[in-house]
Amino acid sequence: MTQTNAASGERIHSADSLRAFLMLSVIFIHAGTLTTAIPALVAGNILVTLFVMQGFFLLSGFFAAMSLAKAPSTDFLRKRLVSVLVPLAVMLPTNVIALWAIAAYARARAEAFPQVELGTLATPWHLHLWFLFVLAAFTLATPPLNALAARAAPQLQRVAVPPLVLGLALAVLLTLLSRTALKVLAAATWPALDDTWLVLAMALYVPSYMIGLLAWHHAGLRAALIMPRASYAAIWTAIAVAGLAALVLTGIDGPLRRVVEALTGLALFGMASFAFATLVRARNPVMAFISDAAYTVYLVHFLCVWLFLAAAGAYIESYAVLYVLAVCVGLGVPLCVHALLVQRSEVAAFLLNGRRRRRSAAPAAVRPEYGR
Numbered sequence: 001m002t003q004t005n006a007a008s009g010e011r012i013h014s015a016d017s018l019r020a021f022l023m024l025s026v027i028f029i030h031a032g033t034l035t036t037a038i039p040a041l042v043a044g045n046i047l048v049t050l051f052v053m054q055g056f057f058l059l060s061g062f063f064a065a066m067s068l069a070k071a072p073s074t075d076f077l078r079k080r081l082v083s084v085l086v087p088l089a090v091m092l093p094t095n096v097i098a099l100w101a102i103a104a105y106a107r108a109r110a111e112a113f114p115q116v117e118l119g120t121l122a123t124p125w126h127l128h129l130w131f132l133f134v135l136a137a138f139t140l141a142t143p144p145l146n147a148l149a150a151r152a153a154p155q156l157q158r159v160a161v162p163p164l165v166l167g168l169a170l171a172v173l174l175t176l177l178s179r180t181a182l183k184v185l186a187a188a189t190w191p192a193l194d195d196t197w198l199v200l201a202m203a204l205y206v207p208s209y210m211i212g213l214l215a216w217h218h219a220g221l222r223a224a225l226i227m228p229r230a231s232y233a234a235i236w237t238a239i240a241v242a243g244l245a246a247l248v249l250t251g252i253d254g255p256l257r258r259v260v261e262a263l264t265g266l267a268l269f270g271m272a273s274f275a276f277a278t279l280v281r282a283r284n285p286v287m288a289f290i291s292d293a294a295y296t297v298y299l300v301h302f303l304c305v306w307l308f309l310a311a312a313g314a315y316i317e318s319y320a321v322l323y324v325l326a327v328c329v330g331l332g333v334p335l336c337v338h339a340l341l342v343q344r345s346e347v348a349a350f351l352l353n354g355r356r357r358r359r360s361a362a363p364a365a366v367r368p369e370y371g372r
Contacts, residue, residue: 013280013281013282013284013288014227014273014279015063015226015276016280016287017276017279017280017290018272019059019063019291020290020293021272022056022059022272023056023294023297023298024290024331025052026048027305027327027330030128030301030330032323049261050264051265051268054208054262054266054269055208055265055268057205057206057208057209058208058211058215058266058269060135060138060209061142061210061211062216064138064142064209064212064213065215065217067079067080068146073143076143077142077143081136081139083353084354085136087352087353087354088129088132090352091299092126095127095129098303099303102306105310106310124197127302130198134202145209145210146213149210149213152214153214153218156218156221157219162220163218163223164232166221166224167225168266170214171262172262174210175262176255178204179258182194182200182203208266211225224270225266225270228270228273228274228277229274230274232270233270233271233274233275236270236274239263239264240264240270243263247260247261247264293334293338295353296335296337296342296353297331299334300334300337300352301330301331301333302330305326305329305330308325308329
């Protein structure tokens with residue numbers, strides 16, 4: 001996916017890299033929560049909920065608005081839905097069948113695999129691929145939401161508050177609106193709807209997606225969130241520290257906790273954006289490959305980690321060693337899959353990334369690029 005600066009047309013390499021980091025960081029959590037004795041990774045799960053997925057959906061909204069600025073909505077829907085639904089249709093049954101076989105193998109020898117938490121195998125049914133269901137739903141809603149963001153941005157630019165404050169206010173307002181709408185819908189239809197993860201995830205992350213859409217159309221929000229300067233980063237850091245302290249040290253719950261989580265997640269994203277904007281200023285071939293491979297890694301890593309745990313759990317007694325090796329397998333094998341299959345085979349690129357080769361007028365000696 002090509003990402004360009006709204007003002008200059010230059011590629012936003014830092015945003016490419018940040019998106020890859022957000023997707024790859026989930027592997028460090030999955031590799032730990034699939035074993036039984038690493039309580040320190042509980043904090044990592046909190047960060048995933050607060051920061052990683054919020055940041056991912058914020059960038060997804062931002063890049064969706066960018067795509068709609070360059071192509072008709074029908075082209076956007078077709079390309080985005082293919083890139084989401086084809087890998088989902090391939091990887092979900094593959095994971096479920098493979099994990100069922102691994103579970104059967106491991107349960108028959110449970111005493112030999114004390115580090116492997118067999119009870120979490122192949123549950124819930126959507127596994128780590130839940131975000132693709134949510135992203136598909138958001139994609140279908142993107143054209144009207146983007147039109148709303150385009151109309152709202154000029155009005156928001158007239159509001160006499162700093163963009164950072166505006167971003168925080170939007171996070172609070174949209175979080176309260178989405179949670180209230182979910183509760184009203186659950187009360188009117190099916191009470192258990194509020195506890196259904198896929199529906200709850202949509203309510204949790206639609207505020208971030210909407211803020212991402214607005215950030216494309218609102219120059220101030222874009223500067224505060226996507227490429228913030230040092231003064232913004234200092235404020236984001238203070239808000240993140242205060243938010244994490246409130247969540248850890250106090251017993252707040254209910255709507256207030258949801259608001260604090262939203263503010264903390266946005267602040268953590270602002271910090272990360274500043275860090276990547278500072279560190280990644282130009283195209284780097286290695287980072288470009290990792291950014292391109294992040295989608296493949298996320299899709300494939302879960303199964304790779306479980307295969308490794310089932311194979312090595314009987315022989316490695318140290319949880320720390322098992323965890324480090326699981327992370328290496330979860331990163332290394334999918335990166336090889338991307339380099340050796342996705343980048344070299346049209347079939348693999350379509351099945352694992354929903355990509356098809358772009359038709360190009362370039363000479364035959366020039367290898368065409370893949371485009372999502």
